[in-house]
Amino acid sequence: MARLKPNQPFELLGSTVQPGQRMEIELQAAQLYTHSPLSIPIEIIHGRQAGPTLMVNAAIHGDELNGVEIARQLTNAIDPKKLKGTLIVVPIVNVFGFIHKSRYLPDRRDLNRCFPGSEKGSLTSRIAHTFFENVAKHCDFILDLHTGAIHRTNLPQIRANLSNPETMRIAKAFATPVIIDSPLRDGSLRSEAEKLGIPVLTYEGGEALRFDHLAIRADYLGIHQVMKEIGMLRPNRKKLPEPVLSKSTSWIRAESDGILRNMVRLGEQVEAGQTLAYISSPLGHQESQVITTKGGIVIGQQTLPLVNEGDAVFHIAYFKQDDEEVGQTVESYIEEVAEDDWLTTLNN
The missing domain is CATH 2.40.50.100 (RNA polymerase II/Efflux pump adaptor protein, barrel-sandwich hybrid domain)
Structure with a gap:
């Protein structure tokens, strides 16, 4: 039996997480009018054994709440002592939008059209740059969680660039009932991460400003299935029905x-x-x-x-x-x- 490779300490944003430990950190994104800092919350769950780094992020659109609940469930469920690799959970990327129950930021821009961002651009562009440079580009895989827009609901589905074999592999593992081969859209997190060779799945399920039980459960299960596929968790025998490609x-x-x-x-x-x-x-x-x-x-x-x-x-x-x-x-x-x-x- 092959010996498991022990993990090394994981560093992000000046913080060091030891193997088998977890840590909450914050990425300062901007300031309010009052000069109160506005930070993106991040939890790092660092496994005892070596493995890939997976980021699960939600609320790039601030009114899309299912992913926030999924992130809560996920961080409570994962035991770093049973994990291989590193799980980075970002429940709320667009903190401005989340506070105001809005898809957008105060400059009315869509954060998911502004990646990789710019240090000297608009507010949205600066936040995109901060998040992409400091967090996203340090990952091996990304699961980007979304819902339908306000007054619009989606069946659980994966949208991905299926011409990338690694992306196809994890899309099938996620096992939503429908997988859509979706072109990369300029300025999206998915597009910019894939330019760096990072496979990204965009999950869609449910409606903005609502918790949807099926969408939350489907995403929670899908994330676990992906983590098992890429070797972060021990695989189990039970499988979801084979997804179909649209x-x-x-x-x-x-x-x-x-x-x-x-x-x-x-x-x-x-x-x-x-x-x-x-x-x-x-x-x-x-x-x-x-x-x-x-x-x-x-x-x-x-x-x-x-x-x-x-x-x-x-x-x-x-x-x-x-x-x-x-x-x-x-x-x-x-x-x-x-x-x-x-x-x-x-x-x-």
Whole structure:
């Protein structure tokens, strides 16, 4: 039996964490008007044995809260004495947005369009630079946790650059029901990290400003599955259903204004020509339908029942496989993730 390689002390932001220990540190990001410092909280969990460095970060968009809860659960669950490598957990990257329950920073910029940032740029660009240079670029893998925007919810899904074999490997290990081969977007954390050879998964699940039980549980399980795949945790025998790869996605938009009544749910298989929703006038005398032109799976939808013409109301994913087969995979996944015994088997 091969001897396990002991770990070395881990250094970040001037702090040193000994093997088998954990430490909370802060990265000063900016100041408030009052000159009170505003810091990004970070927890480092440093394993006894050598292994990769994984960062799990949330709330790059300050109103996306599921990842904050996932980070809390994760830090409480991981025992550094049973860990190989180093886990860096950043529950709130966009502290300004989190405080104000906003996607954006005070300069109205999107932090996930400003990486790698600049020391002399806008406030958002400076925070992006501080976080990227001091934390993100020192990792071997990154899991970037997101939700849908306000009034929009997402089925648990992974978005990743699947042309990178390492990214594909961990995307399959994460095992959300749907994996989307998503082009790298300029200024995103995913794009800039991949330029440095760091595989990144973007997880999407649930809705802004809401806790979503399924999305939180799916992400928690997925992170553990990735950690087992890259050798940070001991593997277990139980597996989630095999995920399916989406060949493309599209949004279906409202063709009229009014009150929306959804007829389908997240994860549901839909057929070409199917009515997804009705849009009616307040008294109901005028009514139109939202109809899909192609079969697929609903992976996102608007939750606000008030719509304007042109609003994106349903996000549909399309697959090479038979839609009914994919629908069964998604349904099986939701049933599996809802099982209580998953949490007890994670670390067995």
